[in-house]
Amino acid sequence: MSVFFFAIAAFIVIAGGIGVVAARNIVYAALSLLAVMVGTAGIFLIGLAEFLALVQLLIYGGAVVIVILFALMLTRIQDFEFLSANKHWPLALIVSISFLVLFLISILVNKRTITEMSGVDISELGLTLFADWAIPFELASLVLLIALIGAVVVVRRDNEENR
């Protein structure tokens, strides 16, 4: 039964991914990205990671796609219509397919046969995060703070700039 739901979520993810790289209109690409994020949250639920499914919906579906759409709103959106791939797209397709073949070979060679799944208790996850990984956690918060301050500094208009 979970294979059925996994197939639905995987179809949403792959169709959305193709939509992101093939859409002509950038807003359609952003909405396809939203479909990918929601599908990935479904995959996380099937993979017994309930907390991360929630985080995925909140951060990617809520924040990331909205930030991209907001940035498109702040620019003139008609400049982004009718996007085309660059002239090297057959080369990109060859590289992508050869990576896919490489991944498929390595997956099929190292096939593991564990079939029982087991989730992680959310309190266990919190304890690990705040006990064993406390310093990386604090560093991550510092990275977020510096990145956001840097983003504000980069987009702020200079005073002498009268546009």
Place this chain on the structure above:
Amino acid sequence: MELIYFQLLAAILFCIGIYGVLARKSAVLILMSIELMLNAVNINLIGYAAFSSLGAAHKNLGQVLVIFIITIAAAELALAMAIILRLYRNKNNVNVDELDILKG
């Protein structure tokens, strides 16, 4: 369910992301393709965490790693969107094949 489903989905999504990074012109779309690749890695890690046969002490390392990847991806996206907005304001153009102001 088997682990190989997660691995196959992650491989396909990662290759779609590689194609997007290499073939698209607009910097915003390249950024979205990078997000696709990060998502593929997250799917792979969640699959390995769910099918892990390790004890409880090591089992949730996969999910902890996914939390850090999501955090770093959010920071990277905010900074990259800021740079793209700045670029658009100065150059009126975010197509990466026409931006050669760093070329010596």
